[in-house]
Amino acid sequence: MSLLDDIQSVLYPEEDIQRRVREIGAELTEAYAGKAPLVVGVLKGAAPFMADLVRRMDLPLELDYMVVSSYGQATKTSGVVKIIKDLDFEIEGRDVIIVEDIIDTGLTLRYLADLLLRRNPRSLRIVTLLDKPHNRRVDIRPDIVGFVAPDEFVVGYGLDYAEKYRNLPFIGILKSRVYAGRA
Numbered sequence: 001m002s003l004l005d006d007i008q009s010v011l012y013p014e015e016d017i018q019r020r021v022r023e024i025g026a027e028l029t030e031a032y033a034g035k036a037p038l039v040v041g042v043l044k045g046a047a048p049f050m051a052d053l054v055r056r057m058d059l060p061l062e063l064d065y066m067v068v069s070s071y072g073q074a075t076k077t078s079g080v081v082k083i084i085k086d087l088d089f090e091i092e093g094r095d096v097i098i099v100e101d102i103i104d105t106g107l108t109l110r111y112l113a114d115l116l117l118r119r120n121p122r123s124l125r126i127v128t129l130l131d132k133p134h135n136r137r138v139d140i141r142p143d144i145v146g147f148v149a150p151d152e153f154v155v156g157y158g159l160d161y162a163e164k165y166r167n168l169p170f171i172g173i174l175k176s177r178v179y180a181g182r183a
């Protein structure tokens, strides 16, 4: 039994992800030269990306994390997201970088960005490893996108199905039998 047995295909191999992470790290290092940004990871999905990315940023940055609840069907239309854990730091006057694993409808990040913008950061930028623009329901434009993803449910490198597969070093698509509960 291996986790790999559940994977139908690999969309983004480990090497491609790591190469893109190095590129984004270099881009951010240049963009924030002379600054000490606060890098905010959205747990749990962004954790692997965040951990790799900040090690490619040569800046005196600080880390913080937010935990938000996945909205239920009822709240999906309103775009209200429950904050389970807020930031530890005040962000007024600071350069803030939100790090996300994936943007789909955009509801989660629109809500988060609006929440943080009300706290008057000096700047707020959004970095997402994957962008699935097909299902977008609100206007949210990430400043940096790792990969534009197809309209498929993906797992790995932080992304889960029923909390599993986050630890895969690549991003892929599951076999349909996994969803059918016959895994």
Ligand code: XMP
Binding pocket: 045, 070, 101, 102, 103, 104, 105, 106, 107, 108, 109, 152, 153, 154, 155, 159, 160, 161
């Ligand atoms: P929205 O729709 O608010 O949601 O942009 C972003 C969140 O939806 C989840 N999501 C996925 N999770 N594979 C996943 O494992 C996917 O393909 C996928 N698409 C959306 C994820 O929790 C993300 O933070």
Ligand code: MG
Binding pocket: 042, 043, 044, 045, 046, 101, 102
């Ligand atoms: Mg997420």
